[in-house]
Amino acid sequence: MPSPSLLSGAVDVLTAFDADHTEWRLSDLSRHLGVPTSTLHEQLLALCDTGLLVRVGRGRYRLGWRLLKLSSALYGSLPWYAPAHSAMERVARATHRLAFLCVLDGQRVLCVARSVQGRDGPPVAGELDFELPAHATASGKLLLALAGRPLPAGASRFTPLTMTGAEAWEAQAAHIRADGHAITADEWAQGTASLAVPIRDAHGEVLAALGVSVPTPRIRQGTSLLRVLLDAASEVSWTLGWRPE
Structure with a gap:
């Protein structure tokens, strides 16, 4: 089971995306969150593996389609x-x-x-x-x-x-x-x-x-x-x- 700190870090990464920031580069997101690039890179890869994020281009990330599935389930409830x-x-x-x-x-x-x-x-x-x-x-x-x-x-x-x-x-x-x-x-x-x-x-x-x-x-x-x-x-x-x- 993921530790609370890992879950908190993942939530921080996901909530950094909004209408003004639909994509993030690793270095920019590291500065924004105040997290070392090495730690953040592992989090981004893990989120990409789950489908919650997707890598686009070189070193850029955006929200993944799996979030749309989750949001559809939420709205359906x-x-x-x-x-x-x-x-x-x-x-x-x-x-x-x-x-x-x-x-x-x-x-x-x-x-x-x-x-x-x-x-x-x-x-x-x-x-x-x-x-x-x-x-x-x-x-x-x-x-x-x-x-x-x-x-x-x-x-x-x-x-x-x-x-x-x-x-x-x-x-x-x-x-x-x-x-x-x-x-x-x-x-x-x-x-x-x-x-x-x-x-x-x-x-x-x-x-x-x-x-x-x-x-x-x-x-x-x-x-x-x-x-x-x-x-x-x-x-x-x-x-x-x-x-x-």
């Missing part, structure tokens, strides 16, 4: 993912903004999908991040509040507006539960705002957050953005059997 993903893309086309789906994984908020069409305007914070700060994003706050979770311990302060106080969080969480949506502005990064609403299953359990991220000046369009999000999320939840009173 989540009946809500396909309709939620379609709703996310509709939101992106309707708002011309970055739309996304986030889930709560233990104490972590993970962005499991982002829109690839219908967007314009300047970049916003977190366009490529997989794990989001739960206390500084609308999706994170929504998922924490609806799950009745406290503010994460040791929450980092990204801007002067980042919420880090437990008492203030309890008050805000109560408002989020009452309103049914969450909104942030300049809490993760100056100039970035976000808005999120829940997607529910037939029993009313929150499956994911559907959100948009916009430049802060655009948050004044919050009412129209919220309506688009609520309509899209309600359609998915209704499809999944949710019948609110």
